[in-house]
Amino acid sequence: MRKFSIASFSLQTVLKRYMLFGFILLALFIGDSDGQKQQLNVFTWAGYVSGDIREGFEKEFGVSVLVDTYASNEDLLAKLLAGATGYDIIMPSDYMVSILIKQNLLAELHRDTIPNFQNISPLFLGKYYDTENRYSVPYTFGTAGIAYDSAVVSPPPDSWAVLWDKKYKNQFSMLDDQRETLGAALKLLGYSLNTTDAKQVKAAKEKLIAQKPLVKQYKSEAEELLIAGDVVMAHCWSGDAFRATETRPTIRYVIPKEGSSQFIDAVCIPKSAPHKELAEQFINYLLRPEVNAKITTFTKYGTCVPTAKEYLPEHLREHKFIYPTKEVLESLEWLKDPGDFTRHYNRAWEEIKAK
Numbered sequence: 365m366r367k368f369s370i371a372s373f374s375l376q377t378v379l380k381r382y383m384l385f386g387f388i389l390l391a392l393f394i395g396d397s398d399g400q401k402q403q404l405n406v407f408t409w410a411g412y413v414s415g416d417i418r419e420g421f422e423k424e425f426g427v428s429v430l431v432d433t434y435a436s437n438e439d440l441l442a443k444l445l446a447g448a449t450g451y452d453i454i455m456p457s458d459y460m461v462s463i464l465i466k467q468n469l470l471a472e473l474h475r476d477t478i479p480n481f482q483n484i485s486p487l488f489l490g491k492y493y494d495t496e497n498r499y500s501v502p503y504t505f506g507t508a509g510i511a512y513d514s515a516v517v518s519p520p521p522d523s524w525a526v527l528w529d530k531k532y533k534n535q536f537s538m539l540d541d542q543r544e545t546l547g548a549a550l551k552l553l554g555y556s557l558n559t560t561d562a563k564q565v566k567a568a569k570e571k572l573i574a575q576k577p578l579v580k581q582y583k584s585e586a587e588e589l590l591i592a593g594d595v596v597m598a599h600c601w602s603g604d605a606f607r608a609t610e611t612r613p614t615i616r617y618v619i620p621k622e623g624s625s626q627f628i629d630a631v632c633i634p635k636s637a638p639h640k641e642l643a644e645q646f647i648n649y650l651l652r653p654e655v656n657a658k659i660t661t662f663t664k665y666g667t668c669v670p671t672a673k674e675y676l677p678e679h680l681r682e683h684k685f686i687y688p689t690k691e692v693l694e695s696l697e698w699l700k701d702p703g704d705f706t707r708h709y710n711r712a713w714e715e716i717k718a719k
């Protein structure tokens with residue numbers, strides 16, 4: 365009897381040990397070394413990663429996804445240069461991808477972990493900012509322009525000049541984004557968004573300082589102001605203007621006749637990312653047609669995955685907010701890295717904000 369109970373006690377102990385060992389292996393497999401569920405930290409623009417995309421990935425991969433947001437590419441850069449190390453996924457725009465590559469802040473992507481890379485249209489690959497897409501995959505594309513409430517703003521604007529019209533004092537917002545907002549003033553003055561002429565940047569700065577008493581707020585999440593009815597007009601990105609129309613159908617979007625910016629926002633992995641492989645799996649997940657369609661459905665920006673269109677509602681497939689006419693397209697410029705000249709843009713922006 366005594367012998368038997370010793371034997372069964374040892375058997376139980378051995379079984380328990382095996383089970384414990386199994387749990388540890390499982391924890392190591394799905395979690396970090398401290399046994400916690402892995403957490404994918406995403407640093408992106410507001411309104412860019414929906415709850416269903418996040419939850420879909422969490423469920424399938426048994427991890428958690430945390431989303432933090434920034435208002436401009438320069439905010440993202442400042443954070444990374446200040447040594448932020450926790451981010452696994454970031455979504456810089458085109459010109460900022462080239463700056464981050466130059467600063468050695470991005471990790472190279474392993475294409476074998478991202479087989480859905482093949483779903484991307486060649487139209488969005490091999491761009492000037494990362495010619496072989498070694499560090500970036502395109503997430504969405506769009507433009508900057510003016511969103512306005514057609515029930516209030518009359519006549520319909522067609523020029524950046526409307527944002528200097530005293531009639532709209534305190535009723536409009538400007539993007540809290542130095543390249544875009546200086547860009548709007550540069551375009552109004554007939555200059556390039558990428559000028560490296562200090563006199564032109566100074567003229568744009570003075571124009572924005574003169575405008576400042578009219579501006580209700582500098583805000584990159586302009587759709588929030590439009591939806592709340594806090595402004596009747598906003599310097600805004602196309603998808604955000606589009607999103608605002610869901611609540612306020614009288615909102616329209618125009619790309620001013622002087623021209624504006626177009627962009628591709630990309631998905632990248634910082635060199636310092638703690639969960640690089642998981643981040644690549646996330647990128648691969650985003651490139652599934654059905655998931656990619658959810659990005660457009662939520663953000664109202666264009667998809668770079670043609671097969672995603674099959675999963676899009678009809679009205680989102682070729683909408684004019686997403687696809688400007690050929691004539692408008694020709695008036696658009698890509699923002700580019702002005703190299704050392706950036707300090708002129710930085711200083712001009714600081715002076716405008718300090719006024």
Ligand code: SPD
Pocket residue numbers: 409410411412457544601604625627629699
């Ligand atoms: N709410 C999403 C905003 C995305 C903006 N993209 C920024 C482009 C900057 N040139």
